[in-house]
Amino acid sequence: MRQGKVLYKEHLAGIITETDEGEYEFRYDDEYIKDHPDDFITFTMPVSDKLYADKRLFPFFEGLIPEGWLLDIASENWKINKNDRMGLLLACCQNCIGAVSVIPIKEEDGS
Numbered sequence: 001m002r003q004g005k006v007l008y009k010e011h012l013a014g015i016i017t018e019t020d021e022g023e024y025e026f027r028y029d030d031e032y033i034k035d036h037p038d039d040f041i042t043f044t045m046p047v048s049d050k051l052y053a054d055k056r057l058f059p060f061f062e063g064l065i066p067e068g069w070l071l072d073i074a075s076e077n078w079k080i081n082k083n084d085r086m087g088l089l090l091a092c093c094q095n096c097i098g099a100v101s102v103i104p105i106k107e108e109d110g111s
Helices: 030-035 069-080 083-091
Strands: 002-008 011-018 025-030 052-054 100-105
Touching: 002 083, 011 030, 011 100, 025 030, 069 083, 083 100
Parallel strands: none
Antiparallel strands: 002 011, 002 100, 011 025, 025 052
């Protein structure tokens, strides 16, 4: 299982997870729901306490991953297969242009 903290304007918005079965989940953080009920990360995922789940990486997060020559550079430098979308998201999206960033959570210590 791989996870990342999803930050919106430097606030912890939620956690994105790739399960051991290869499915994807996103859940907003309880504090974020309380403090920022109108600050959704994307129109398709309004702030809610529900679990968003899909068999494919959510289109919004796909859109954060580099494309073209930049994807080639990222894939080669980090030795990540271009089809490993969660791996690319966690490696490349810590300092995205825009309001959303994804910070990897290390499996061994949960932070």
